[in-house]
Structures are given as C-alpha cells and as structure tokens.
Amino acid sequence: MPRVLIADPLDANGIEILTKAGLEVDNRPGLKGDDLKSALRAADAVIARSQTKITAELLEEPGKLRAIARAGVGVDTIDVPAATRKGIVVMNTPGGNTVSAAEHTIALMMSLARRVPAADAVMKKGGWDRNKFVGTEVTGKTLGVIGLGRIGREVAKRAIGLEMKVVGYDPFVTPEKAAELGIKGVTSVEAMLPLVDFLTIHVPLTNETKSLLGAAELAKMKKTARVLNVARGGIIDEQALADALAAGTIAGAGIDVFSVEPTTADNPLLKAPNIVLTPHLGASTVEAQENVALEAAHLIADFLNKGIVANAVNMAAVDRKELDELRQYVDLARRLGLLHAQMCRGQIKKVTLTYKGDLAGRKTKLLTSAFTAGLLESRLAPGVNLVNAEVFARERGIEIVAVASPKKDDFASLMQADVETDEKTYTAAGTLFGNQYLRLVRLGHFRLEAYLDGVLFIFSHFDRPGLIGFVGTTFGKHGVNIAAMNLGRQTPGGEAIGVLNLDGLPPQEAVDAAAAHEHIASVSVVKLPPEGEMPAWLR
Numbered sequence: 146m147p148r149v150l151i152a153d154p155l156d157a158n159g160i161e162i163l164t165k166a167g168l169e170v171d172n173r174p175g176l177k178g179d180d181l182k183s184a185l186r187a188a189d190a191v192i193a194r195s196q197t198k199i200t201a202e203l204l205e206e207p208g209k210l211r212a213i214a215r216a217g218v219g220v221d222t223i224d225v226p227a228a229t230r231k232g233i234v235v236m237n238t239p240g241g242n243t244v245s246a247a248e249h250t251i252a253l254m255m256s257l258a259r260r261v262p263a264a265d266a267v268m269k270k271g272g273w274d275r276n277k278f279v280g281t282e283v284t285g286k287t288l289g290v291i292g293l294g295r296i297g298r299e300v301a302k303r304a305i306g307l308e309m310k311v312v313g314y315d316p317f318v319t320p321e322k323a324a325e326l327g328i329k330g331v332t333s334v335e336a337m338l339p340l341v342d343f344l345t346i347h348v349p350l351t352n353e354t355k356s357l358l359g360a361a362e363l364a365k366m367k368k369t370a371r372v373l374n375v376a377r378g379g380i381i382d383e384q385a386l387a388d389a390l391a392a393g394t395i396a397g398a399g400i401d402v403f404s405v406e407p408t409t410a411d412n413p414l415l416k417a418p419n420i421v422l423t424p425h426l427g428a429s430t431v432e433a434q435e436n437v438a439l440e441a442a443h444l445i446a447d448f449l450n451k452g453i454v455a456n457a458v459n460m461a462a463v464d465r466k467e468l469d470e471l472r473q474y475v476d477l478a479r480r481l482g483l484l485h486a487q488m489c490r491g492q493i494k495k496v497t498l499t500y501k502g503d504l505a506g507r508k509t510k511l512l513t514s515a516f517t518a519g520l521l522e523s524r525l526a527p528g529v530n531l532v533n534a535e536v537f538a539r540e541r542g543i544e545i546v547a548v549a550s551p552k553k554d555d556f557a558s559l560m561q562a563d564v565e566t567d568e569k570t571y572t573a574a575g576t577l578f579g580n581q582y583l584r585l586v587r588l589g590h591f592r593l594e595a596y597l598d599g600v601l602f603i604f605s606h607f608d609r610p611g612l613i614g615f616v617g618t619t620f621g622k623h624g625v626n627i628a629a630m631n632l633g634r635q636t637p638g639g640e641a642i643g644v645l646n647l648d649g650l651p652p653q654e655a656v657d658a659a660a661a662h663e664h665i666a667s668v669s670v671v672k673l674p675p676e677g678e679m680p681a682w683l684r
C-alpha cells in the first residue's frame with residue numbers, strides 16, 4: 146500500500162480522499178529534522194504547505210519518495226531542482242486559494258486605509274481617540290498591481306468594484322489583455338511607481354523578483370502611497386521598507402509574508418510604524434484549505450494509483466487518456482534510447498528526435514523524456530526517469546532537440562532518433578504495427594522490420610551470397626538460436642544491415658567469429674527488455 150506523508154496540517158476532506166483511494170496516510174504535521182527525513186524516505190509521496198521546507202538535504206537519500214504535492218501555489222519552499230534530479234515529480238494546486246489570497250489583500254488594503262488594527266488596539270487598552278485615526282478613501286485612488294496572474298487579476302477585479310483605477314504590470318500579459326480586464330497596462334515597474342496610491346505584488350518569488358521593490362523603487366513612489374505584499378517575503382526588501390516607513394517617505398504597508406517565517410525578533414518590519422502585519426494568512430480560510438487539500442489529495446492518488454501527472458512544475462502533464470494512448474510509444478521511445486546507448490561509439494553530443502506523421506500532433510514531450518531516459522539509464526545515469534532525464538542529459542552536455550514533421554512518409558506515425566557523437570551520426574526509427582507492436586523500421590539509411598525486444602545482433606555488411614548462411618552457422622555452432630532475422634539493403638551486392646533476434650546472449654567467441662568475416666564491417670550486440678516489460682516509471 147503506497148504511503149503518503151502529510152507534513153503540514155491538511156483539511157480532513159483531503160485525508161479522506163487519500164484513504165478512500167487505498168493509500169496509507171502518515172498524518173504527522175510539523176515533523177522536523179531527522180524525524181522528517183525518515184518519514185519522507187518511508188513515504189511514496191508527501192503533501193506539504195509552506196511551513197515544511199523540503200530542502201535538497203532532505204531529498205539527498207529520497208528512499209521511496211516519488212511525488213511532492215504542494216497544497217497551495219508557491220513552490221519556493223521546495224528545492225525543485227533537487228527534487229527533479231532525484232526524479233521526484235513536484236505538483237501544486239494553483240487556483241484553490243486564489244480568491245482567499247485576493248480577499249486578504251483587499252482586507253489589508255482597507256485595514257491600512259482606515260487604520261483599523263491600530264484603532265482597535267487603542268480601544269482595547271481603554272482609549273477613545275477619534276482624531277488620531279483619520280484614514281483615506283480608496284474610491285478614485287490608483288492601485289498598481291505587479292503580476293497579473295490568478296491572484297493579481299482577482300485583486301484588480303475587486304479594486305475596480307471599489308471604484309479604484311487599476312494599473313498593472315506583467316511581462317506575460319499584453320496591454321490589450323489588461324485592458325479587457327479593466328486594467329491600464331504599463332511596460333515596467335518603474336513606470337507604475339510614481340502613479341500609484343496603493344501598490345500590491347502578486348508574483349512568485351524567483352531570482353528575478355527577489356528585492357523587486359528596494360530602496361530605489363520605494364523612493365520613486367508618492368509619500369502618501371501604501372504598499373501590500375501577500376505574495377512572498379523578500380520580494381519587497383524588508384529593511385528598505387522599514388526605513389521608508391520610519392522616514393515617512395511611504396505612508397503605510399500591509400504585509401502577510403516575510404523573508405524568514407515564522408518571523409524572528411530582528412525583523413525590521415515588526416517595529417515599523419504604519420504597518421499592518423498578518424502571519425501568512427493569505428490562504429487561511431476554510432474554503433481555500435478545503436480546495437487545496439482536495440486537489441492535492443486527488444493529484445497524489447491519481448499519480449500513485451494511475452500514473453497520471455497533473456499540475457507538475459517539473460515535468461509535462463500526462464493525463465489518463467494520453468498515457469493510455471501513448472504508453473506503447475513511450476515504450477518504443479525508451480527502447481530506441483536503449484538501442485542507441487548500446488550501438489553508439491564516441492561521446493554523445495546531440496540528439497534530434499523527429500516525430501513524423503500523426504505523432505507530430507501528439508504530446509511528444511513525454512516521448513522525448515522517455516527516449517532520453519533510455520539513452521542514459523544503462524550506463525550514464527542510474528535512477529533516471531521521465532522527470533529528470535532531460536536535466537541529466539543537459540548536465541552531460543547532450544543537446545536534445547525535438548522536431549515535429551506532420552508529413553507522412555512510409556508510415557502513418559514514425560519516431561526517428563538521430564544521435565550525433567564525436568565520431569558519426571547514428572539513426573534509428575521505430576513505429577507501431579497495428580497500433581501496438583513495436584518495430585524498428587530504420588537503422589542508418591537502411592529500411593527493415595525488426596523486433597525491439599530481447600537480444601539483437603546487428604551487423605553491417607556487404608550483400609554477398611552465403612554471408613547470411615555463414616552468420617547462421619556460426620551462431621548455430623555456439624548453440625545460439627536465431628528467433629528472427631531481418632535484412633535491409635540499398636542495392637543488390639551493396640551495403641546492407643542485418644538484425645538477428647537471438648534467444649539468448651551470444652558468447653563472445655561467436656560474436657568475434659562473425660565479426661571476422663571479410664564482408665562484415667561492424668557488429669553490435671544490443672540487449673533490450675523482453676516484450677511488454679516496462680520500467681517502474683511507466684507501469
């Protein structure tokens with residue numbers, strides 16, 4: 146029974162989904178250090194929120210762990226490159242907490258505008274000060290939104306409802322699209338800064354967005370402006386913001402997220418004036434938590450029970466239908482990779498995968514990963530799978546190029562793999578006969594029809610009478626049975642290729658004896674899995 150670790154508090158409905166899916170649930174939120182490490186190793190999958198940081202160190206020896214689901218959006222608390230290297234798929238649940246995060250942003254904005262928390266605190270201490278807490282209306286004011294994704298758009302929609310003017314910046318949203326949403330698009334953060342009365346940020350934390358708003362940017366804003374951060378700590382430089390609030394060059398701030406969480410006593414924002422703080426509550430509503438828990442549980446149950454990959458941040462999505470339709474092609478792609486790995490001589494530089502005919506319109510990313518996994522799995526990278534194959538190839542300096550060519554040639558669908566080494570380019574192509582039987586139909590410039598399982602003896606030669614008989618007799622003498630034989634040649638008497646499917650591995654003397662024939666130019670023995678045998682990552 147596959148086991149799922151629940152590393153942070155998860156809504157009970159999510160747990161129920163996992164249990165009903167026949168999974169063992171290890172519900173121990175809040176584990177730390179070695180306890181967390183061993184719980185992760187013993188689990189097939191983990192569901193976490195932002196409290197649990199899934200670091201490279203925790204994943205060093207991942208044990209059984211194959212999937213991480215983030216019950217939320219931001220995956221900055223997970224070392225995604227480290228997970229990818231270990232072949233662990235990382236998925237998130239975007240959308241489930243969008244409305245909650247947007248509403249929390251509006252809540253912070255209104256609290257700031259009308260100074261609600263400060264007035265509340267004074268009253269609870271016995272005070273009654275009606276002069277100190279003069280606020281500002283938001284109606285007619287300008288809100289700047291950096292990041293017009295799911296949350297940014299929902300915030301904009303609500304701000305428009307409050308009769309605010311909204312300007313927005315997002316490099317992936319055109320001004321036309323922004324205009325459709327009632328937002329005036331600007332072309333840079335700099336262009337927005339002097340215009341706004343309120344500024345809100347809804348981008349992920351990345352190297353590019355770290356300190357997006359620092360001292361220089363804050364200095365370009367109006368003294369009366371207020372800033373909001375319900376995205377991630379560190380996107381606004383905390384010291385620069387505290388300094389600007391203290392100097393009165395920024396009128397106020399509403400902050401939900403911090404560079405170090407939980408905050409430590411030395412966080413400059415804790416003592417800054419005119420600031421409203423919440424402890425990362427953007428997604429903390431009953432509704433959002435139910436949404437993300439259900440979604441995360443479904444993602445994990447589908448992955449562990451059916452091999453479906455959805456919402457992955459480190460691999461292409463694979464749904465049930467696609468997987469069923471493409472499973473044979475994925476097997477073909479991997480076998481072509483295994484074949485090349487054993488035939489190629491020299492250092493592999495570049496792989497060009499051409500998807501021809503009907504295959505050109507399919508989700509070939511999966512096939513590219515499967516080919517690459519096959520190419521690397523035997524000698525270069527044990528533990529390679531669909532998640533990490535291309536990363537491993539890149540690390541080894543192998544360029545992988547995929548080309549779609551809808552034009553049909555001899556076959557309705559064909560996958561061709563050209564592997565370029567420092568010595569030469571090797572070509573192999575395969576297809577499915579009757580949509581299910583894997584066949585090798587091209588090797589070098591020869592056409593043939595060979596099986597892609599078991600032991601293959603491949604010999605390039607000159608088409609001469611008696612030569613095939615010689616090879617048969619040679620193997621016969623060494624007790625090796627030939628199950629099938631396929632030949633490809635260009636012209637009678639010219640260059641040719643032979644592929645024998647053998648019932649077992651031939652002894653070296655048999656291979657050497659065949660290779661010694663004057664008309665045999667080269668020989669390779671290739672070992673492929675038996676027909677129908679799939680690797681664990683494809684079952």
Ligand SMILES: NC(=O)C1=CN([C@@H]2O[C@H](COP(=O)(O)OP(=O)(O)OC[C@H]3O[C@@H](n4cnc5c(N)ncnc54)[C@H](O)[C@@H]3O)[C@@H](O)[C@H]2O)C=CC1
Pocket residue numbers: 217218219220239240242243246291292293294295296297314315316317318347348349350353354375376377401402425426427428429
């Ligand atoms: N406080 C909380 O509890 C919550 C915080 N979040 C945070 O909010 C972030 C945004 O969430 P969603 O809107 O769902 O993500 P999203 O992916 O829908 O939107 C992010 C947008 O940011 C844009 N973007 C990326 N780099 C940019 C840059 N340098 N400048 C301007 N725009 C840029 C992207 O094009 C995208 O449109 C998450 O990454 C997460 O860190 C999300 C949910 C709850």
Ligand SMILES: O=C(O)C(=O)COP(=O)(O)O
Pocket residue numbers: 194195196216217218219220242425427428429
């Ligand atoms: O979804 C996100 O990115 C959030 O920041 C929500 O975080 P949480 O799950 O509440 O720890």
